Amino acid sequence: MEGLTLSDAEQKYYSDLFSYCDIESTKKVASNGRVVELFRAAQLPNEVVLQIMELCGATRLGYFGRSQFYIALKLVAVAQSGLPLRVESINTVKDLPLPRFGASKNEQESRHTTSYSSDTENQGSYSGVIPPPPGRVQVKKGSVSHDTVQPRPSTDQQESTSPVVSPQQSPPTSPHSWRKHNRHPSGGNNERPLPGPGPFWSPFSEAQTGSSAGDAMWSGHSPPPPQENWVSFADTPPTSTLLAMHPASVQDQTTVRTVASATTANEIRRQSSSYDDPWKITDEQRQYYVNQFKTIQPDLNGFIPGSAAKEFFTKSKLPILELSHIWELSDFDKDGALTLDEFCAAFHLVVARKNGYDLPEKLPESLMPKLIDLEDSADVGDQSGEVGYSGSPAEAPPSKSPSMPSLNQTWPELNQSSEDTAIVHPVPIRMTPSKIHMQEMELKRTGSDHTNPTSPLLVKPPDLSEENKINSSVKFVSGNTVADGYSSSDSFTSDPEQIGNTVTRQRSHSGTSPDNTAPPPPPPRPHPSHSRSSSLDMNRTFTVTTGQQQAGVVAHPPAVPPRPQPSQAPGSHVHRPVDAEGLITHTSTSPQQIPEQPNFADFSQFEVFAASSVNEEPDDEAEMHPEVLQVEKTSDPSSSLRVAKPDGRVEEKTAASAPANVGKSTTPLAPPPKPIRRRLKSEDELRPEVDEHSQKTGVLAAVLASQPSIPRSVGKDKKAIQASIRRNKETNTVLARLNSELQQQLKDVLEERISLEVQLEQLRPFSHL
């Protein structure tokens, strides 16, 4: 016949009745015998009964097949409701009370209760026989059962009905697209008390488990009781209570059950846990869920990623919106993945939804993931819910005792932990002066530090230059324009690229310098990392050049000594780069650079730095740098040095880079500007960086050469440290002064800019807003 949509309750009820009538287990019910009695018990006029039989096709077939029987039952319900009998009414009538059959009700109910409780399974099987109700969305059932559902007959006994019913299960052909639903009534028909969860939906599984036990009982009882029941029922007016129950709990088989089996309250509850006590998960259910979880994620402690869960739940054919809501409810820690608990909660909600239960607004307590792996065992009231440790499926087995309160208590803890896991710990970023910070950012962005893990400085100059060019150029421009004193403007404008390079390099230096300061460099660093403000790696230059430049360096910091030998510095630097020993050269240059630094106008220091840094940097950037260096070199190194960065650091850096470049060009193997950068950032930092760089890269001869210098510096640590400290302090003051001057220049420039903008605004008529 046409597709018959049965609610869960209905299905159970019908299946029970069918079983009841199917005395011979032939899956066919003769027109006579029980069926007739049953229909008579429905207290319908004979004509109606005949009409029903005709409609359902039994007269055609001569017997009641399962589907016919179901249809007939449905029609009985329709008739009993006073609605006209129509074929369409089978499916169209919603909220149809279960067909009431006179006296037999009591017994049937009692029997059915169990079977109903085993709703799930029965339905599954039934669905196979009957044109599968659409996605088992039994609206009626859900709504009603909710209210009235008293704990459905607990699984065990009630389940007994299921075995009886199982015969029909033969072909769960039910196109339940959801294979899981497949309750395989597998064949076992009778005995299949839906053993264990199997591929059944948990609710069904529950029923099954229950039924198994009950099976025997039931089967044993069914034959006799029916008869007796019939008789007795006929006599006794449909137990008013039962009847009363019926109307009230129409689709709510559970209610019937509850009425019928007070003793089985627990069972009922278990059964209906998915419905009545809506959100409790029974053992069978939980076991089923766990098995399903395993199919997706073998590790029960692990997570199911969102995509896998999506596919899985999409099979349930629920609308995406509802699935989305279910997900929101069940993904407790909002991590986009489901733990075992979350998965069980989601599964449970899906099952409930398919059975017609409305989704709650917030996750019910019983479904909240808990630390304790509790199972909502037969406890009626206990909402063990889904407590479950995702990792202990073994414990899943009935341990329902746990009290909700305990669960609740654990829950907050779990919550916190889960929340904690979702917390992303902020990565501390050294907030050095903006320049350095920005440079760091740029460095990081440019993915610098190819070779040197600890020093993000290793950014290819070309890349850096390109990226930073603009930024640096911007800064430089402002600085340049302002720093008249520093002939940087000229150089800057003329060598934007160089500047960019230098800037990038410097940035990388600055970026790394903080980093370098953090991790202890391999060789003991005598000097603490320089503070950011010092773009010049005075420390490095000082310490490195323990012997040589220190003296010179010392001289510089105290005052802004005239540039010792601006020309010399570059020259020396140039020479230095030639040296394989980057460090040494670096140090040699650094002292020179340092003295020069105080003279911001004199960027020869930078050149020196650049050269030295270049020398020292043994990185692969050497290749890159050579080009850059050459460019810079060709251009006026000093001019590039003069790039007047608003920050003294910048200047230093450029200077450093320039020299580095110079050095590089001269020595292809010279370490890339990394060391230069370091220096720029802070003497201390740079120095260690340089050392580190040299050590790490070890690719170039310079690196190798530089390495020896490290031990040297180490050897003189104490003295060098003190000296470098002094030097650094002096340099700091100098640089600070420079910084303030540049800042002032910057302010002036900004003021100009503002005034220009105001004029522009006046001229342009309210372009925006």
Added chain:
Amino acid sequence: MAVCIAVIAKENYPLYIRSIPAEHELKFHYTVHTSLDVVDEKVSAMGKALVDQRELYLGLLYPTEDYKVYGYVTNSKVKFVMVVDSSNTALRDNEIRSMFRKLHNSYTDVMCNPFYNPGDRIHSRAFDNMVTSMMVQGC
């Protein structure tokens, strides 16, 4: 009290918009739409600076006599626009910021839902609840 909260996608179409007094819904739609220009302007103004440093909270976009419009843009160019009643002077900038933070968190949760396709309208109940709470109490 926020009177209107809207979530605008990167392509400037609304993913979620809700206003409290129903009759002014259209007016708020229009307001939010016009405020998008201001958002873009602010974003581009900061564009020169490093993206990393760009702040998500844009602040007051557009004050009118009746209400004020605040903006917030995420790194994926999803914009949150909030229209607040001007008469509510108790709302401080910090509160607005915290409201945006909550919005952002809720939006992230919506994104985490595998059943949500980015670009769809937001139908999440949890998100709705959060927005409702914000609109009612304004915090």
